[in-house]
Amino acid sequence: MVNVHSNKSSPMPEKKGGFSKFSNVVPSPSDTSLVLWRYLDLAKLIGLLNDKKLHFARADVFQDRHEGSVTNSMIEALNVQFADRAKLPKTLSRFRKQVKENTFISCWCMEPESEAMWKLYCGDNYGVAITVVYRDIETSFINQGLVIAPVRYLNYQTEGFPQDNVLYPFFHKRLAFANEREVRIVKWCSDQMPVGISVIGRPPTEEEIKEHQSEVRRGEALKVERGTGISVEFDVEKLIRTIVVHPYAPEWYFRIVKLVVEKFTPVLTGKVKWSSMRTEPLY
DSSP states (O other): OOOOOOOOOSSSEEEEEEEEEEHHHHHSSSSSEEEEEEEOOHHHHHHHHHHHHHEEEEEOOOOOOOOOHHHHHHHHOOOOOOGGGGGGGHHHHHHHHHHHHTEEEEEESSSSSOOOHHHHHHTTTOOEEEEEEEHHHHHHGGTEEEEEEOOEOTTTTTTOOOOOSSGGGGGEEGGGGGGGGGEEEEEEEESSOOOSSSHSSSSSOOOHHHHHHHHHHHHHHHHHTTTTTEEEOOHHHHHHHHHOOOOTOOOHHHHHHHHHHHHHHGGGGGEEOOOOGOOOOOO
8 A cells, every 4th residue: 555645636636547646636745744633531642652552443433424435426426327326325335334344544633733622532621632743654654554644625515536446535524524634544454355336446246246255254253353443553752742731631630641651651751741722811
């Protein structure tokens, strides 16, 4: 799996050799020194520092029902292409289900710091955020078969994206989520692509579906084994830039965070900081 760099984007990128170019569909930021934020509670911070592994959630457990889906305009285009329209929804649904069960995601937010994200992930008073640099994460993960890129926000009624890569839908979300300014690290955990429209360009034949059943059964077994997420090696000492404490946390909570970091990763103790939102007004 390759992550190609580009700072150019277009709604529906041109294809070369019949396939779209990943960096045209989901481009990297023009400035890879961009700081990324991940908001989490203290228990998750302890887990990260102790295990030195980053959690990736399985795509089918996300709350957004449109996670990993295609847009309305893309469905309309498929309806025009395929004569047997009655089978299209069922075929597409089965395909996307298999894809989501094999896709694992770690979600981050682009700078600047966001009060809305503090409240969404940590509540009103308690929690922390770790910050990293985009290019450091990219360099660390690219050799592990992971893809990192900012999410693109679209009007799902009128816009779309190519369907020749099973990961494209996970880098696109509806405009209602644009305030998240999300960057995703995505890992595909299957040796094979599922049979479906987005791979072969047409509804699969019955023979192709039957041939694929063994892979489906294997996928079900792996689903049980993995649970709702996987963990990926994460060099906390090298990658974590700062550990930021909730802007509205009490003083004692800040001290606890420092004690926790000192216990599990002493070298990061000096990187524990108050949120910049905690500063006093000038008047």
